[in-house]
Amino acid sequence: MAVLRPGARLRSVTCSTEVVVVRAGGEVDLRCGGQPMVDVSALAATAGEPAPGFDGGTQIGKRYGDEETGVEVLCTKAGSGSISLGDVVLNVQGAKPLPSSD
């Protein structure tokens, strides 16, 4: 369990997934491929493959979130693991298309 900081970069230890925290949402157990995510600069060894059930993969540019805690992360690098809070796999947040103003 850890309190995330908006803007913090985390990576998976089971695949190439990287995320940046968009909304913190209190103390959470953020995992990818079934293993806790670590700071992007952490030297922790990789922990094999994503576990079964946590191997659906991530997509670059998609946001993964949980309504209950309010936590939301943005995938900045795709990988083969799934992002979860504990055992609960997070869904891609529905995009809310806005007309472009730039």
Place this chain on the structure above:
Amino acid sequence: MILEMAADGLAERVAIGPLDGGISFAELGRRSRRAASVLGELPGEHVVLIDENSLAVPIGLFGAAIAGKPFVPVNYRLADDRLGAIVTKVAPAVVICGQGVPDRISGIEGLEVMERHDFLARTDDEALEERDGWGCDPDAVAVLLFTSGTTGDPKAAVLRHRNLASYVVSTVDFGAAEPSECAIVTVPPYHVAAVASVLSNTYGGRRVVQLETFDPERWVRTVRAEQVTNAMVVPTMLGRILDVVETDRLGLPSLRALSYGGGPMPVAVVERTLRVLPHVDLVNAYGLTETSSTIALLGPEDHRNAVASRDPEVRARLGSVGRVLPGIELSIRELDGTAVPTGTRGEIWVRGEQVSGEYVGSTVTDDEGWFHTRDAGHLDESGFLFVHGRLDDVIVRGGENLSPGEIEEVLVSHEGVESAAVVGIPDQEWGERVVAAVVPLPGASLSEEELRQHVLARLRSARTPERIKIVNELPFNENGKLLRRVLREELAADFAF
């Protein structure tokens, strides 16, 4: 972060330039990472750009971010003394500039000056180290923008990486642009819309073609030649573009979406656009430098509903800036800070992650995080925001507050009027009195008395300009912002007793 994601996820798509011969997102990434080593190794705390639009704008912006130095695009059209004053403020600095600029800033200490072509050539050198492209601390300063300063001294607004990232991530879907999409960028690099456009189009994966400076004929030619689908214009540009299209009658078949902002757009011009370009989706964007660009949008559906409706309240929305973006809180307040009821005018307050509300040396957000915009506005029952200009422009006549915007709208509704500006000039009896300058449409002949009667029939006499000057043009700065202070001085001299 934005560039790294695009370079990784969008790779070989064309980012900037023509489909054949433009540079890809991957190449934009490589060149920006090399730019970071050039900019990082040179002494200087800021990266200043004094130039027109070119590849050096996105590469300079991203390169500076990777190098951890704030990017400071400065208006190259400023008079030498004002340009010098700004550059002195941000020295020591690396300066990327166009031809002729080095001589203009030659006396200033602490500058490493590089001409644009030299800078771009160096980023093309494959031998150069590519720095880690992620960028720096989200709390670090990304961009300093000297606000155009229609009054007084220029101030530098501070935009941090977290402000800009929040704006882009919350409004743009990563890589969602279709491969056929292309945006034309004509706003000058020192405008917040130019910064937002680099970031949004990179993150969205949309190709960009740049025009060095705005010219209506070239703009129309480029849109046709490059099959441009998206464009952003400021008010003064739109009327001139429509003139060209209406004259040659060739239309703009590739254009799908046109957004406008950066100042109040007369409803008559919006209606004309809907008539001349009926297939184009119109978007009105409202935002300030201090809010990382757009905070409210009037979308294409809103435009069509307003035009088609018989309900006066819905029709009126064509003159609104739409609803606030998700992630932005907005409140209309009285001068003492109390919230006003729906429909009542007050000062627009906003807060949210993208709102910086910060200048060099001072943060102007209040204890609760609200940025007081100094713009006057009101919300309607459905949450549509109407902006009534700067609070500082309000005319106080005999203790009554009059909004220039309201009187200007009535003046431009006259069939012979192209544009109008209303200001208050000093008056011994009333404190201020209302006067106006009006530009007639080509071929129209207007009389002062006729215009006064036109206003008098629609507004009370206190709001009717006492004097109206017929002029050939109004004083705008290059971003289409009316220079009210200049006009006020001119009319005060003309209409002195």
